[in-house]
Amino acid sequence: MRKNTSGPRFKALLEAANISTTGFAKFWGTEAQNVHNWYTRGVPAYRMEEVSRLLSVNSEWLKTGEGIKESPSLSPPASNGDHFDANDPQGSYRFIHPNDVELAFFKETPLDSSDKTHVIQDPDLSIRLLRAHLDQLEVRPGDAICAHMIGNSMADRIEDGSIVAIDRSLTQVVDGEIYAIEHDGMLRIKYLHRMPGNGLRLRSHNSAEYPDEVFRPAQIEEQRIHILGWVFWWSTVSKRRPVVPFL
Structure with missing residues (x-):
């Protein structure tokens, strides 16, 4: 034995x-x-x-x-x-x-009884990703969260309703990378670019419908623009099911 x-x-x-x-x-x-x-x-x-x-x-x-x-x-x-x-x-x-990591979901939700919103954790939602995906990108599990993509501003790269994973430890802007930001209580997913004088440019993948937005430092503070982290993973469902020929 x-x-x-x-x-x-x-x-x-x-x-x-x-x-x-x-x-x-x-x-x-x-x-x-x-x-x-x-x-x-x-x-x-x-x-x-x-x-x-x-x-x-x-x-x-x-x-x-x-x-x-x-x-x-x-x-x-x-x-x-x-x-x-x-x-x-x-x-x-x-x-x-052991091969999985469970990540908390964050969402935009109304603040009290006003029209304002803020971004908080949704206790009823979570998602599991392969630990290897995080390890490959040197993302610590404790720094990773998830959220839903809302709207078509990042289509066709990230479709409306997709899940995105965010590394909260990477908030320094690397030009052309995708980030999650909280903008006056709104949860937004955008390409970010640095501008001279500590300004910030927000760029959408669907630039035909959503032109660039440029913010000066004073506007960033006034409009409470806060970088939540770098978007390192997303799920996108196909827009249509393929038609099988000869049936």
């Missing part, structure tokens, strides 16, 4: 998914010390299959380090219908695959 050496791999899987010992123990319904013991003693044999399914890895790989690592399919929900997310402060757990 092959020796159970699963402890270090089990610990590495939790760390890769940003799952704490306490969070996993709470989901599992046990004490944190019991889970901590698995790091050195290994996952108990009678728990191996269940833990492997939960972490979406093959049980043989988890146990011995041999064979194929990845499970053929993602893990099913827990028996009580919950999903595991150790970062969820509300305690309604949802499992996050």
